[in-house]
Every structure is written in structure tokens, then in C-alpha cells.
Amino acid sequence: MxxxxxxxxxxxxxxxxxxxxxxxxxxxxxxxxxxxxxxxxxxxxxxxxxxxxxxxxxxxFLPSYKNFIEILEKLSSTKYLSIGKKLKIVIQENSKKYHLKSNVSIYPLNLIFSVLNYKNLKFYERLKIIFALYKLSKLDNHKSKISLESWLKKNNQNNEMIKKFWEIICIPAFNSKLNKIPINHAVNLFKTMIFNYKKNIGICFFKKxxxxxxxxxxxxxxxxxxxxxxxxxxxxxxxxxxxxxxxxxxxxxxxxxxxxxxxxxxxxxxxxxxxxxxxKLSTDGIINIYFWFDKKVIDEDFISFSNSKLEWIFSDNKFRSKNKEFRIVISLSAVGNLIKLSNEKLISDYEKTLRKELNISQKTKTIKSLLIRSPKATQTQTxxxxxxxxxxxxxxxxxxxxxxxxxxxxxxxxxxxxxxxxxxx
Ligand SMILES: Cc1cc2nc3c(=O)[nH]c(=O)nc-3n(C[C@H](O)[C@H](O)[C@H](O)COP(=O)(O)OP(=O)(O)OC[C@H]3O[C@@H](n4cnc5c(N)ncnc54)[C@H](O)[C@@H]3O)c2cc1C
Incomplete structure (x- = not known):
């Protein structure tokens, strides 16, 4: 035929x-x-x-999503992608901003300098993270059943390092808590997205x-x-x-x-x-809470939070701010039982936290809000x-x-x- x-x-x-x-x-x-x-x-x-x-x-997504980007190229749709060329993540803790960023664009120096610049951890802790990343890049133990969390603990990553670095990166990437991520998944993801790509990476998102x-x-x-x-x-x-x-x-x-x-x-x-x-099916949820304010509340495209329930927030100032509405979305991953709380409670709790963390004055009005639940955002089967x-x-x-x-x-x-x-x- x-x-x-x-x-x-x-x-x-x-x-x-x-x-x-x-x-x-x-x-x-x-x-x-x-x-x-x-x-x-x-x-x-x-x-x-x-x-x-x-x-x-x-x-x-990352520039290393080669196949995904290629499909959008074939559909002539890449002009709507914002492709991050350099690693630059603002991490806020207790109102103070830290940076995971590097001006060097050569792999692996970009990664090494980003971690070295991350002053939310002590210097020796940053060195230990770099060493753990190196070990991860050399790991090829696909049969191991331990979790990423256990592996990190075995490899000298203390609670501070886990909370202030690994959780920030890995929970949204896997939509899973670290104790539920099999180490082979972590190795595969880091290899596909970073280690084997061997180029500069930055955060990418959609412009519409x-x-x-x-x-x-x-x-x-x-x-x-x-x-x-x-x-x-x-x-x-x-x-x-x-x-x-x-x-x-x-x-x-x-x-x-x-x-x-x-x-x-x-x-x-x-x-x-x-x-x-x-x-055997396992799923986990994601919640996104959108707020529209009458004034701009952040300058960055995104901020991640350490020691806060906010996790990651994104703004669309650059691409979509029309009608004098400034949009922020709070993106919550691996939400577990949070998904069971009512919209009213979640919106009111998170608006309070957002206003506090970003120091938004009472003069800035919330125009509207919207909560979207994805109870089965990720789904895996064995x-x-x-x-x-x-x-x-x-x-x-x-x-x-x-x-x-x-x-x-x-x-x-x-x-x-x-x-x-x-x-x-
Ligand atoms: C809130 C959220 C945030 C996420 N964030 C990220 C992220 O930042 N980065 C990232 O890489 N991934 C992210 N993901 C995961 C990503 O969206 C998915 O991995 C990807 O979209 C899955 O695509 P898919 O085609 O495999 O499945 P799906 O997107 O589930 O596609 C299945 C399609 O089949 C249709 N369908 C089902 N049954 C029928 C039927 N009987 N007849 C006709 N049509 C049917 C459905 O309507 C659906 O459109 C996120 C997911 C969610 C939910």
C-alpha cells in the first residue's frame, strides 16, 4: 500500500x-x-x-528542548518563543534577592559560575553543589532505585543546599517532591537538558x-x-x-x-x-494562580522563592501588558493535598503572601484573579x-x-x- x-x-x-x-x-x-x-x-x-x-x-522550557523547538520551527511559530540565552534566575528569600547567573556563555563554565555567584549559600556549600552536579553528569546507574533526595544526602548536600538550590530547580522540572524522583529520572533529565546539550541555557517561555x-x-x-x-x-x-x-x-x-x-x-x-x-498510575497536580494588578509589581520576567510558599512567579510585562493590567502568575508544582482547598482560600492566602513578599502597597489594586487547577498535570505509569x-x-x-x-x-x-x-x- x-x-x-x-x-x-x-x-x-x-x-x-x-x-x-x-x-x-x-x-x-x-x-x-x-x-x-x-x-x-x-x-x-x-x-x-x-x-x-x-x-x-x-x-x-530550555533551549535544549531541541525537538520541541524544531516542531515549532516547522510550523513557523518560533517567533512567539522567548528563548533565554543566558542563565539568569533571581531567587528571593526574606525580601533579599540572590542571583543564579553567569556572564560566561561557555559550558560548563556557565553552570559553575552561576552556582559560585549564588550567595544565598555559603561558599563551601556552593562548591559542594558543583561537585554533586559533576557527579550527576558522570552517573550512569540506571538500575538504582534510590530517590534524588537520598542521593543528594549521600553526596554531602545538606538541608540548606537541598532547599535553596535543588528543590527550586527540580520540583517544577519534575512536578514532584525530591523524595519521589527516581535518581535515574534525574540523571536522564539533567543529561538531556544540560550535560549532553553542552551549550548555554536560559529560561524560555511563550510570548502569547x-x-x-x-x-x-x-x-x-x-x-x-x-x-x-x-x-x-x-x-x-x-x-x-x-x-x-x-x-x-x-x-x-x-x-x-x-x-x-x-x-x-x-x-x-x-x-x-x-x-x-x-x-500502576501516579499523578501529581499543578496550580496556577493569576493576578492582574493596576500597576507593575515586578521588573523581572520571573522570580523564584526560597523559604516561601510562592515557589515561582512569572510576569508578562514585556509581552502582554495592554489595558494597563499587569499580570503575575504564581505557579505551584507537586501540590499534593493543596489541590483540595477552595479557590477562595487559595487566592486569598496567596495574594496576601504575594503582596508581602513583593512589598506591594495597598494603593496597588488587584483588578481580578483566576485560579486554574491541573490535578493530573503529570502522569506516569509503570x-x-x-x-x-x-x-x-x-x-x-x-x-x-x-x-x-x-x-x-x-x-x-x-x-x-x-x-x-x-x-x-
Ligand atoms: C499546568 C501545567 C504546567 C506545566 N508546565 C510545564 C513546563 O513548564 N514545561 C514543560 O516542559 N512541561 C510542562 N507541563 C507538562 C506538559 O504540558 C506536558 O508534558 C505536555 O503538554 C504533554 O503533551 P501530550 O501531547 O503528551 O499530552 P496532552 O497535552 O495531555 O494531550 C492529549 C490530548 O488528547 C486530547 N484527547 C484526550 N482524549 C481524547 C479523545 N477521546 N478524543 C479526542 N481528543 C482527546 C486531550 O484533549 C489533549 O488535548 C505542564 C503541564 C501542566 C498541566
Whole structure:
């Protein structure tokens, strides 16, 4: 069968579904892509509030997210990315600002100088962090079951170093507390994102809501390549008969030779016939609290906090401040039971802390606030070793399908790349 005669459906218009479609199209396939929501981007996507688009949560990435950035390049969408060229993180503790930054752009000197400049820790503590980073870069013990926290303690990292450095970097990167991060995940992430990249890194983020970044360009890309995008089309069932998959949707009922499930785990179980008893699922939540003020409250694009419940805050002063509204988002990772508290309580508690930490005067008014919960922001499964098998014509992609890396936008794209390279000639 010729490639373009083989009918392929992708279910899910998140990053992995989009990346899969791009890789397949490049190999000469035509695809139909189904997304249950009205917009693209999945967990990295946006919602509409008061006729404005707002990201479900603040997303950050590094220049080492090579595959993710490459997909956006192919969709002509990189002009909406703010790419950090130098490491520069402001860390605030008890109203005092410290810097994790380096003016040197050569790896690994950039990392070494950043840590040496971080005066929130004693000098010998900074040296010990550099040594631990070096050891991590040399570690290749994928079978070890210990947690990152245990490994750090074994490697002379005291509580101060863990709180003021490792937690600030690792909790949001993994959306997990350090005692729950397997050391092999930590090694893999640090290697993929920093050690193997061997170049300068800085924090990157989107200049406008991610669903907007994607929408026009992706629609055009799909159209230009004789493929189809069905938005607002939830697939509720998949039937297999006479070597074809019949996808049952709200409006469409079409037959396909191959189906790629680019959904979250639970929908992959429901639609794709994975054995739910075999899967051990673990999830953790993220909460984002947006505040709009009538005055600018920080100059930086982002600040992280040590010894405060604020964790990380981001402003959009540079890109989105219109109508004299200045937006701050508080991004809380690995939230555990915090997710159970009411919106009112969370908003009021965090507004008080934000005002105190940033010393915001009473004259500065809060125009509005919005809390967005993502209870299953990250999802990992143990049970299935190889989800995708030869001779099968239903496949799985998504951040959760790569077991030894945390859920990130780069992991989502990597899963698509691996699938297409292995199973589609
Ligand atoms: C609040 C938050 C903050 C985050 N921050 C970061 C960050 O800073 N950096 C980072 O790298 N990563 C971050 N992540 C993780 C990142 O967003 C994910 O790893 C990535 O977006 C996953 O993409 P995916 O395509 O694998 O899955 P998803 O985004 O979950 O995509 C699955 C898609 O399938 C659709 N779907 C499901 N079932 C059906 C059906 N039956 N029919 C049709 N469509 C269906 C869903 O609507 C969804 O659009 C964050 C996640 C959240 C929630």
C-alpha cells in the first residue's frame, strides 16, 4: 500500500499528537487528527476567559528542548518563543534577592559560575553543589532505585543546599517532591537538558497563549499537506473489524488502517484496550494562580522563592501588558493535598503572601484573579514495558509513554519522534 493511501488517525491535539502528525507528514503520509477540545495544545494549551485566551499554566522550557523547538520551527511559530540565552534566575528569600547567573556563555563554565555567584549559600556549600552536579553528569546507574533526595544526602548536600538550590530547580522540572524522583529520572533529565546539550541555557517561555501560537499556523500546515484537523471532536469508541479501525466520534465515523493514541493515560486505557490492572498510575497536580494588578509589581520576567510558599512567579510585562493590567502568575508544582482547598482560600492566602513578599502597597489594586487547577498535570505509569509493538496497528504516544524522563513538552515530542522513526517507514 502506498504511504498516502494508508489512512492514519491521530487522537489528541496536544503536543505529542501535533508532533506525530508533523513527522508522519514529512514521511509522506496524510493524517486525520482529532482533538476533543475546541483548541490545540492539550495540557500546554489555553482556556478562554472573558474572551481572552490564557494558558492553563505557566510553561517554561530550555533551549535544549531541541525537538520541541524544531516542531515549532516547522510550523513557523518560533517567533512567539522567548528563548533565554543566558542563565539568569533571581531567587528571593526574606525580601533579599540572590542571583543564579553567569556572564560566561561557555559550558560548563556557565553552570559553575552561576552556582559560585549564588550567595544565598555559603561558599563551601556552593562548591559542594558543583561537585554533586559533576557527579550527576558522570552517573550512569540506571538500575538504582534510590530517590534524588537520598542521593543528594549521600553526596554531602545538606538541608540548606537541598532547599535553596535543588528543590527550586527540580520540583517544577519534575512536578514532584525530591523524595519521589527516581535518581535515574534525574540523571536522564539533567543529561538531556544540560550535560549532553553542552551549550548555554536560559529560561524560555511563550510570548502569547500556546493555543494561539499553534492555531493558525498548524491549521495551514495540515491543510497544505492534504490532511484534516477535527477540533471539538471527541472519539468515544474505537471498533476493529475487517482489518480497519472505525473511530466513533460526535460527528465523524471514519475508518482507518492505523490509529495513534496521543491522549492522556486514562483515555488511552479506555480507547486503546490497555489493561488497567497492569498499569500502576501516579499523578501529581499543578496550580496556577493569576493576578492582574493596576500597576507593575515586578521588573523581572520571573522570580523564584526560597523559604516561601510562592515557589515561582512569572510576569508578562514585556509581552502582554495592554489595558494597563499587569499580570503575575504564581505557579505551584507537586501540590499534593493543596489541590483540595477552595479557590477562595487559595487566592486569598496567596495574594496576601504575594503582596508581602513583593512589598506591594495597598494603593496597588488587584483588578481580578483566576485560579486554574491541573490535578493530573503529570502522569506516569509503570507496568507496560513496551507499549508499542511491531505487527500492531494501534500505537501510543505522549509524555507518559517515555518512562525514564519526566513529563515535559520535550518528552511529548520525543515520544512522537521515536514512534515514527521505529514504526513508520
Ligand atoms: C499546568 C501545567 C504546567 C506545566 N508546565 C510545564 C513546563 O513548564 N514545561 C514543560 O516542559 N512541561 C510542562 N507541563 C507538562 C506538559 O504540558 C506536558 O508534558 C505536555 O503538554 C504533554 O503533551 P501530550 O501531547 O503528551 O499530552 P496532552 O497535552 O495531555 O494531550 C492529549 C490530548 O488528547 C486530547 N484527547 C484526550 N482524549 C481524547 C479523545 N477521546 N478524543 C479526542 N481528543 C482527546 C486531550 O484533549 C489533549 O488535548 C505542564 C503541564 C501542566 C498541566
Amino acid at each position: 502506498k504511504k498516502n493511501k494508508e489512512k492514519i488517525a491521530i487522537i489528541g491535539g496536544g503536543i505529542s499528537g501535533i508532533a506525530t502528525s508533523v513527522y508522519l507528514i514529512e514521511k509522506g503520509y496524510k493524517v486525520d487528527i482529532y482533538e476533543s477540545k475546541k483548541n490545540l495544545g492539550g495540557r500546554a494549551g489555553s482556556i478562554n476567559k472573558d474572551e481572552k485566551s490564557i494558558d492553563i499554566g505557566q510553561h517554561v 497563549p500556546f493555543s494561539e501560537i499553534l492555531s493558525e499556523n498548524y491549521r495551514n500546515y495540515i491543510k497544505k499537506n492534504n490532511s484534516n484537523l477535527f477540533l471539538g471532536e471527541k472519539i468515544v469508541n474505537i471498533h476493529y473489524s475487517k482489518k480497519k479501525y472505525l473511530l466513533e466520534g460526535k460527528n465523524q465515523n471514519l475508518k482507518y488502517d492505523k490509529v495513534i493514541l496521543a491522549t492522556n493515560i486514562s483515555n488511552a486505557i479506555n480507547l486503546g484496550g490497555l489493561n488497567s490492572k497492569k498499569i 507496568g507496560y514495558k513496551d507499549l508499542n509493538q511491531k505487527n500492531k496497528k494501534m500505537y501510543y504516544v505522549g509524555d507518559w509513554t517515555i518512562k525514564d524522563l519526566p513529563n515535559t513538552m520535550e518528552t511529548a515530542v520525543l515520544s512522537s519522534k521515536k514512534l515514527v522513526e521505529k514504526y513508520f517507514k
